[in-house]
Amino acid sequence: MKTALTVAATFALAIATSFVVAQTAPTNTPPTDTPPADASAVDPAMHPRTSNMPALNHPGRMTPMPPDFSTLDRNGVGYVTQQDAATNPWLRENFATCDADHDGQISRSEYAACSKKN
Numbered sequence: 001m002k003t004a005l006t007v008a009a010t011f012a013l014a015i016a017t018s019f020v021v022a023q024t025a026p027t028n029t030p031p032t033d034t035p036p037a038d039a040s041a042v043d044p045a046m047h048p049r050t051s052n053m054p055a056l057n058h059p060g061r062m063t064p065m066p067p068d069f070s071t072l073d074r075n076g077v078g079y080v081t082q083q084d085a086a087t088n089p090w091l092r093e094n095f096a097t098c099d100a101d102h103d104g105q106i107s108r109s110e111y112a113a114c115s116k117k118n
Contacts, residue, residue: 066090066115069108079105 067088072080082104085091091098091106098106098114106114 066094066111069111069115072111073108079107080111081105 067090069080072084072088072091074084080091082095085095085106094114095106097117098110100110100113
């Protein structure tokens with residue numbers, strides 16, 4: 001009698017475990033880096049990896065977006081030098097245009113005006 005009860009309890013436990021396993025959500029597989037067949041059909045809003053890509057300002061040429069001034073003014077002095085600009089592709093390309101008074105420094109107001117134009 002004791003053996004029959006143990007076998008029945010083991011069988012019931014096995015069935016209950018299989019139900020629990022069947023109800024768990026499958027794990028998501030990581031996406032592959034293979035681009036879709038039609039890359040023009042990709043909606044940037046649906047793909048966060050591409051939504052912060054540089055803007056296409058000139059046909060056929062990707063241009064980086066202007067960063068926030070505070071990320072460039074690392075020393076907190078209120079201006080950005082050409083040495084500071086060397087770390088950012090957008091500012092490195094637009095430094096001469098942004099430096100309106102040609103003093104070798106871009107102030108916050110010069111940067112604000114320049115980043116709106118470019």
